[in-house]
Amino acid sequence: MHLFILKRLLIAPFLLAIFSVIAFVLIQAPPGDFLTSYIAELAQGGTSIGQEQIEALRQQYGLDRPTYVQYFVWVGNLLQGDLGTSFEWRRSNAELIGERLALTLTMTTISLIFTWAIAIPAGIISAVRQYSGIDYVITVLNYIGLATPNFLLALLIMWFAFDQFGVTVTGLFSPEYVAAPWSLARVADMMSRIWLPALVLAVAGTAEVARVVRANLLDELDRPYTEMARAKGLPEWRLVLKYPTRVAIAPVISTLGWYIPRLLSGGLVVSVVMSLPTIGPLLLRSLIGQDMYLAGTIILLYSVLTIVGTLLSDILLALLDPRIRTA
Amino acid sequence: MVISARKQRTVRAWLVALAASFLLPGMVFAQSYSEAPALAEAVAAGDLPPVEERLPSNPLVIQPVDEVGTYGGTIRRAFTGPGDSNNYVRWVYDALVRFDSEGAEIVPHLLEGWESSDDFTTWTLNMREGAKWSDGDDFTADDIMFYYNGVVLNEDLTPSTPAWLANTDGTPATFTKVDDYTIQVEFDFPNTLFLTELTFRDGADRTLAAFLPSHYLGQFHPDVAGEEAVQALVDEAGLSSWVDLFMQKAIPPDNADRPTMAAWVAEDSTVSDDVFVVRRNPYFIGVDTAGNQLPYVDEVQFRYFADVEALNFAAVAGEFDFQARHIQMPNFPVLVENSERSGYRVITWPTFGGSDAALWVNQNYTLDEELGELLANRDFRIALSHGIEREEIRESAFLGLGEIRQPVPAPWHPYYPGDEAATRYTEFDPDTANAMLDELGLTRGSDGMRSLPSGAPLRLEISVVPAFGPWPDVAQLIASDFAELGITTDVQVRERTAHFTMRDSNELMMEIWNEDTTAFPFTGNPKIDPRSNPATIFAVENRTWYETNGERGWEPEGSIARIVEIIEEAKTVGVDRQIELAQELYTLASEEVFAIGTVGLTPMIQGVVVINENLRNVPAVVANDWPLRTPGDARPEQFFYGN
Numbered sequence: 001m002h003l004f005i006l007k008r009l010l011i012a013p014f015l016l017a018i019f020s021v022i023a024f025v026l027i028q029a030p031p032g033d034f035l036t037s038y039i040a041e042l043a044q045g046g047t048s049i050g051q052e053q054i055e056a057l058r059q060q061y062g063l064d065r066p067t068y069v070q071y072f073v074w075v076g077n078l079l080q081g082d083l084g085t086s087f088e089w090r091r092s093n094a095e096l097i098g099e100r101l102a103l104t105l106t107m108t109t110i111s112l113i114f115t116w117a118i119a120i121p122a123g124i125i126s127a128v129r130q131y132s133g134i135d136y137v138i139t140v141l142n143y144i145g146l147a148t149p150n151f152l153l154a155l156l157i158m159w160f161a162f163d164q165f166g167v168t169v170t171g172l173f174s175p176e177y178v179a180a181p182w183s184l185a186r187v188a189d190m191m192s193r194i195w196l197p198a199l200v201l202a203v204a205g206t207a208e209v210a211r212v213v214r215a216n217l218l219d220e221l222d223r224p225y226t227e228m229a230r231a232k233g234l235p236e237w238r239l240v241l242k243y244p245t246r247v248a249i250a251p252v253i254s255t256l257g258w259y260i261p262r263l264l265s266g267g268l269v270v271s272v273v274m275s276l277p278t279i280g281p282l283l284l285r286s287l288i289g290q291d292m293y294l295a296g297t298i299i300l301l302y303s304v305l306t307i308v309g310t311l312l313s314d315i316l317l318a319l320l321d322p323r324i325r326t327a
Numbered sequence: 328m329v330i331s332a333r334k335q336r337t338v339r340a341w342l343v344a345l346a347a348s349f350l351l352p353g354m355v356f357a358q359s360y361s362e363a364p365a366l367a368e369a370v371a372a373g374d375l376p377p378v379e380e381r382l383p384s385n386p387l388v389i390q391p392v393d394e395v396g397t398y399g400g401t402i403r404r405a406f407t408g409p410g411d412s413n414n415y416v417r418w419v420y421d422a423l424v425r426f427d428s429e430g431a432e433i434v435p436h437l438l439e440g441w442e443s444s445d446d447f448t449t450w451t452l453n454m455r456e457g458a459k460w461s462d463g464d465d466f467t468a469d470d471i472m473f474y475y476n477g478v479v480l481n482e483d484l485t486p487s488t489p490a491w492l493a494n495t496d497g498t499p500a501t502f503t504k505v506d507d508y509t510i511q512v513e514f515d516f517p518n519t520l521f522l523t524e525l526t527f528r529d530g531a532d533r534t535l536a537a538f539l540p541s542h543y544l545g546q547f548h549p550d551v552a553g554e555e556a557v558q559a560l561v562d563e564a565g566l567s568s569w570v571d572l573f574m575q576k577a578i579p580p581d582n583a584d585r586p587t588m589a590a591w592v593a594e595d596s597t598v599s600d601d602v603f604v605v606r607r608n609p610y611f612i613g614v615d616t617a618g619n620q621l622p623y624v625d626e627v628q629f630r631y632f633a634d635v636e637a638l639n640f641a642a643v644a645g646e647f648d649f650q651a652r653h654i655q656m657p658n659f660p661v662l663v664e665n666s667e668r669s670g671y672r673v674i675t676w677p678t679f680g681g682s683d684a685a686l687w688v689n690q691n692y693t694l695d696e697e698l699g700e701l702l703a704n705r706d707f708r709i710a711l712s713h714g715i716e717r718e719e720i721r722e723s724a725f726l727g728l729g730e731i732r733q734p735v736p737a738p739w740h741p742y743y744p745g746d747e748a749a750t751r752y753t754e755f756d757p758d759t760a761n762a763m764l765d766e767l768g769l770t771r772g773s774d775g776m777r778s779l780p781s782g783a784p785l786r787l788e789i790s791v792v793p794a795f796g797p798w799p800d801v802a803q804l805i806a807s808d809f810a811e812l813g814i815t816t817d818v819q820v821r822e823r824t825a826h827f828t829m830r831d832s833n834e835l836m837m838e839i840w841n842e843d844t845t846a847f848p849f850t851g852n853p854k855i856d857p858r859s860n861p862a863t864i865f866a867v868e869n870r871t872w873y874e875t876n877g878e879r880g881w882e883p884e885g886s887i888a889r890i891v892e893i894i895e896e897a898k899t900v901g902v903d904r905q906i907e908l909a910q911e912l913y914t915l916a917s918e919e920v921f922a923i924g925t926v927g928l929t930p931m932i933q934g935v936v937v938i939n940e941n942l943r944n945v946p947a948v949v950a951n952d953w954p955l956r957t958p959g960d961a962r963p964e965q966f967f968y969g970n
Contacts, residue, residue, distance in 0.1 A: 031828035040792075040823040041410045042532060051860050051874075053534060056486070060571060089409050089599050090581060158640065166668065168644040170637050175403070175646060178630060179602035275637035277601065285633060289410070290824060 005315065012307050019303040020078075020296070024071050027292045027299075033063045034087045034290045041289070061087055074293055078300070084293035086286070093297045097279060103172060103190075104264055104278040107198050111267075112259060114202035115209055120249060122206070123213025127248075128240055130218060138210065145207030151269040154200045158274065169196055170275040197274050201267040213248055220244030257313030261305040360386075361619045363398040366609050375609055376463070378620055383455035385439055386620075387613040389965050392944040395615050396623040396967025402648045402942070405638045406629040412580040412598045413531055414629060414652055415605070419589035420959025421579075422529035423452070423538060424522060428960045430679060430846060430950030431741070433522050437466070437538065437588055437612065447517035447901075454508040459610040460586035464542045468504045473541035475502035477548050483570050484535075491524040491850070517899045523850050527954060533578050540586045547573045588612065590622040590964040603629040613964055623967035645669025648939035649966070651676065651958060656796050656931050659726060671937050674945070675728070675930035679952035680737035681842035682924035683729060683931040684720070684801040686711070686789065688837050690921060691868035691881060697779050701767070702836065708920040710763035712752040714812045720804050721926045724797040729929030734842030734922050735913040742846060742909035748917040753924065760812055769813075777813040787816045791839045792823045796931040798839045805839075805925075833867040842922055843932065847954050848912055849897040849905065855916055856894055857887050865921045886919045933957065943969040 035058055058064050062073065077084055083093040126138045161169045171178065177189045220226060221244055229239045268280035275281075279298060286295040362370070362378040369375040406414040425436040435441075437458065442451045458466040478484050479492060479499055488499045494515040501513040512521065528537035545551035547560065549569060557569045566572050579585050580603070583593040590613065591605035606626045613621040630646075632638035632653075639658050642650055643665050654662070662673050688708055692699035701707050717731040732749045736742040743749070768780040777785045787809065791802040799820050806816040821829070829835050840863050844853040852859040857866035858873045866887055871880030873891075883891065890912060897908045916922070930936075934951050936958075944965050951957045 030822070030825060032824040036827050037824040038410060040794075040827045042413070043794075043823075043827075053532070060574075090575075091599050162640075162644055166644075168641060168646065170641060175630065179596070179600065179604070179628075272634045273637065275632055275634055275641075281633040285408070288822070288824075 004318070005311070008311050008314070012311075015307055016300070016303060020075060020300055021071070023296050023299040023303070024067075024074070024292070027287065027290070027295050028067055030290065032290065033058075034061065034292065035063060037289045038088075070292075074296060078297075083297050086291050086294040088286070088289050088291045088294070093294050096282065096294065097298065097301065100277055100279045100282060101264075103276075104280075106190075107172070107194055107276070107278060108201065108262070108264070108267070110194060111198035111201040111205070114199055115205040116252075118202070119206040119209035120213055120252070123210040123248075124217060124240065124245060126210065126214045127217035127221065128236075142207040142210050145203045148203070149269075150200050150204055150267065151273045153203060154197070154270045154273045157196065157200065169193065172197075172276055197267070197270060197276055200270055200274075209252055212252060216248035216251065217244055220247050254317040255313055257309040257311070257316060260309035260312065261302050264302060264305060359618065360614055361617070362609075363607060363620070363625065365625070366607070366620075369609070380457075381459060381463075381610050382614065382620060383439075383458040383612050385455055387436060387455070389613045389615060389621055389962055391615050391965045392946045392962070394944065395617045395619065396944060396965065396969075398619075398623055398625070398967070400624050400968040401626040401628060402624050402939075402963075402966070404627060404629050404647055404650055405632050405641065405653060406598070406603065407632055407635065407638070407653060409581075409598045411652075412533065412578075415580045415598065415603065416529065416531045417652070417953075417956045417959050418627065418963055419587075419591060419605075420529065420956040421536070421587060421589040422526055422956075424525050426526055426950075426955045426960055428946055428949040428962065430952060430955045430960065433526060441522065443521075447519045447521075447899075448514050450512045450518075450521050451505070452510040452512065454510070455612060456508050458588070458612050460540050460542075460588060461592040461608045461610055462540075462543070462586040463610060464540065464586065466538075466588060467507045468510050469507075470538050470541050471510050472502060472504050473544070473551075474535065474537050474539045477541070477544075477550055478535055478539070481550070483568070484573065491521075491527075519900060519902070519905065520850055520898050523847075527851060529956070530579060531956075533574075533581070535577055538588070539577065543584075543586050544573070544577055547576050591627050598629070601631045603631075605629075611964070615965060622964035624963075627963075642937050643669065645671050647671075647937060648942055649937070649945075649958070649963070651933040651936040654933070654935045654937060656726070656728075656929065656935055659930075659935050662935065662937060666940075670940050672940050674936050674938065674947060676934040676936055676949055676951040676957065677729065677928045677930050678841075678843060678932050678934060679846055679950045679955070680735065680740055680743075680927065681845040682732065682734035682922065682927040683725070683796065683841050683843075683929045684798055684839055684926060685734045685842050685922040685924045686715075686805060686837055687840055687863045687865050687922045688920075689833070689835060689864050690866050690887065691833060692836055693833060693868065697781055697783065698785075698836070701769075701779070701785075704767065705919060706763050707767060708923060709752050710760040710767075710812070711809065711814075712920050712923045713754065713756040713760040713763075715805055715808050715923065715925060716755045717753060717925050718755070720801055724800045724804065725926050725929045725931070729926045729931075731925070732927045733917040733920070733924035734845060734927065735917055735924075736845040736909070737928060740846055741906045742848070742913065744910045744913040744917065748914045751917045752920060757811060764812060764814075771813050775813055776815055785814055787814055787836055788819055789816060789837045789839060790819045790821055790826055790829065790835045792826045793820055794823055795841065801925060802839050830864050831867070833864075835864045838864050841932070842924070843952060844954075845913065846950075846952065848909055849894055851954060853894070854922075855890060855912065857883060857890065863922070886915055889915065939968075941968050941970065943967050 035054055039054065062070060074084060085092050086096055089096055122138050126135045129135050158169055161167050172190050172193055173186070174189050177186045180186050223244065226239070226244050229243055264279055268284060271278045271280040272284060283295060283298045286298065360378045360382055366375060366378070370377050422436055423438045424433050426432065427434050437455070438452055439455045440453045443449065454466070454468060460466055479489065488497060492500045494500060496515065503511045505511050525537065530536035547557060547569065549557045561569050561572050564572055576582050576585060579587045579589070579593065580598040583595050583597055590608055590611045592608045593603070593605050596602065596604050604626060607622060611621060615621060632641070635653050635655065638653050639655055641647065642654055643658070643661055659673070666673055688702050690703050692702050721727060721729060721731060731753050733751055733753060735744050735749050764777060769777040769785055771777050779785050789802045789806060791798045793799050799818070802818040806818050809816040830838070842854050844851065847853060848855055854863050857869040860870060866883065868881040869883040869887055872882055893908050893912045897905045932951070938945055944967060946961050949957060949961045
């Protein structure tokens with residue numbers, strides 16, 4: 001077991017090195033560079049910029065150097081703990097990502113809690129009452145949840161809220177708190193808004209998890225140990241929750257690790273549509289604008305989390321199921 | 328259309344602009360001034376000098392649009408991040424001289440007035456005595472001389488002389504400080520466009536304004552502070568050169584510490600923040616006609632939106648007090664529908680002439696020689712123009728707004744070449760179009776589609792960026808019109824960076840873009856000038872020829888060469904001749920149809936204006952264009968909240 005973890009940890013840096021190259025090459029793949037995109041953005045705003053100035057900027061940003069030089073400068077700085085500076089924002093990437101990190105994590109954690117709090121009971125009820133009215137209702141809702149793109153759901157809720165109640169539900173803060181320093185009132189304001197995007201994000205996951213729990217539990221409900229417990233006269237609900245459910249939700253728990261990268265990248269489109277100050281829109285924008293050091297740094301951060309998350313999942317699985325350890 | 332009284336008036340205004348404008352300040356008689364209550368309190372507390380000392384001895388008088396206003400309030404706006412810093416630049420329109428709200432006349436702003444020698448080689452700039460920067464320091468001739476000596480003549484900051492200050496031999500013009508409030512600028516040729524160029528030097532696009540706070544920026548400039556002191560600051564900031572440091576400090580929306588002359592100044596935020604806040608400048612040089620120091624509104628907030636759709640939604644919900652930038656024209660009906668419940672009104676400011684969706688045809692297309700020749704054939708372009716059903720485009724893509732026209736200036740502008748030129752070849756006439764295409768040897772096959780004379784299939788491509796407005800829709804409509812003529816036409820919707828890159832490498836056949844520079848063909852980056860970069864696709868090889876002094880690219884001939892001749896001549900002649908030349912230029916443009924115009928004079932570009940229903944003094948119509956810094960030319964400093 002220890003050897004297994006150690007091996008995985010040793011591979012991680014190599015994986016990261018490969019990811020960093022792939023990320024950098026992919027970001028550089030589209031034609032043009034940050035300045036082309038900057039000029040295009042200016043033109044879109046009805047503005048133009050002189051050729052001499054463009055050349056001066058290109059030199060200032062080091063975009064006139066070959067790609068591999070740009071890559072090594074970036075990686076060299078990363079190794080020294082310097083995440084670089086965003087071309088577009090003229091601020092350090094660490095700062096830009098940092099200020100969005102806490103909000104992103106809060107939102108996705110709440111969404112994860114929603115997912116489980118709704119999905120696990122729904123899955124259990126659905127399994128225990130298989131082919132009953134409530135099972136069909138939950139199943140239909142699940143399929144709708146899975147089939148509806150969550151950004152569409154976000155749009156519908158936004159329009160409904162505005163049309164019916166005259167409230168806008170974009171952003172994580174009311175206008176008066178957007179630029180305010182952190183305070184209890186600001187946290188309260190955020191909490192009064194954050195549940196909606198969290199819920200929207202939770203919908204698809206809920207449907208997925210509920211189906212998994214239902215299927216697993218159905219397998220377990222006929223097992224001899226369940227029959228045994230039933231024969232001994234345990235009340236049905238206690239019995240179900242105590243024995244087969246624990247087995248049935250094991251895969252859900254063991255895939256917890258996969259959620260870690262998703263916690264950051266989750267709901268990019270929803271975040272864009274609802275104008276949330278999370279990391280997703282920052283990544284999207286940096287990719288469109290070819291703000292390559294910012295995009296690269298975010299993608300590398302995702303990669304780190306994916307590696308860590310997968311490792312965690314493997315460890316959890318191994319702990320839960322001894323057969324995997326020896327395999 | 329007959330030449331309107333409005334046009335004649337504008338022509339006259341244009342002609343007398345120089346003389347009239349510096350007489351205006353003489354109309355002020357009030358020697359006592361009023362100020363915002365908060366400032367009066369600060370004065371009473373001894374934190375601020377009295378208003379008379381803060382204003383120049385001859386303040387700028389801004390005529391309120393409807394009435395003298397009252398102080399107070401916040402204007403909430405939206406922006407899309409640091410790349411959108413011109414959102415602020417347009418709002419404050421902080422320049423030495425500015426255009427009036429019709430875009431026809433240049434009027435004093437930071438300058439009190441100007442004179443030129445009879446031959447236009449020497450320009451004298453008169454500054455306002457006692458004008459002050461937002462930190463209270465004096466605004467004098469030294470601040471313009473600092474720009475000249477420290478920036479224009481400095482090879483690190485300015486490797487080559489900026490075109491607008493270049494003499495005929497390429498050397499920079501000469502600036503001389505006559506006294507503390509007078510500057511003389513001397514060219515070796517009659518530079519009749521100097522004043523127009525000066526209106527653009529307002530620190531836009533993160534370039535440097537033509538007037539800089541020498542007392543503040545001096546500490547970052549080796550000529551003033553000494554190389555060692557500046558190098559120490561560069562090292563401390565972890566930058567690679569003093570130029571980086573200087574540029575970081577010199578652009579107002581990037582640095583809240585940098586004093587400005589604008590009506591609102593940043594205190595602690597920048598355009599990299601979620602909300603960029605600018606507050607009343609207690610030293611702003613302007614007053615209204617009753618002697619109240621402007622601006623009326625205390626504060627302007629720019630809230631960041633990562634997504635334009637979300638921004639438009641917030642506008643519908645009434646979250647902005649004044650917003651035209653980033654408002655999408657197709658949302659016009661939804662905005663109007665919700666205006667009452669959300670507490671705003673919607674007005675439209677049409678674009679300033681030209682065309683809001685023109686089909687630019689590459690005259691230097693090289694990827695296929697036969698096709699390149701065809702695109703450069705005027706008859707082919709005329710046939711295409713006759714084949715477009717513009718009324719359909721106007722109805723379905725432009726909500727029925729605007730006019731069908733070629734990309735020429737607006738009818739009220741002195742450069743308008745006349746109705747014939749404006750509507751030339753815009754009539755939907757498939758018979759004529761087909762006859763002309765047959766004449767060109769483009770024969771139809773059994774499937775009804777045409778081939779090139781060599782027998783190769785004729786296949787056009789329109790590249791379009793989903794920007795501004797309904798361009799992809801316009802492209803689709805044009806493509807189906809062309810298919811009716813037997814020309815297979817593909818529409819490629821491209822991400823804007825890809826489109827710009829392909830434009831530069833001359834890979835595009837045709838593109839949809841607008842022509843919004845018709846009122847400024849002799850300055851800046853006019854789209855009709857083949858040398859402009861970045862501009863459009865129509866003559867990339869000719870542009871290369873000019874850029875490399877004839878080493879590479881194609882030498883321009885015929886009409887394209889004539890366009891350059893016209894522009895060069897206009898830079899050295901008086902206003903009358905400029906008007907003649909501009910009219911010739913646009914007559915030529917409409918005859919050649921390098922850009923096939925569809926619909927113009929719509930509110931497509933930042934022309935759907937959402938205004939808080941209580942905000943007053945917003946003009947019903949202003950000339951709407953980037954060189955005029957709209958809405959800056961509507962004079963936001965005199966907007967105020969009524970009840």
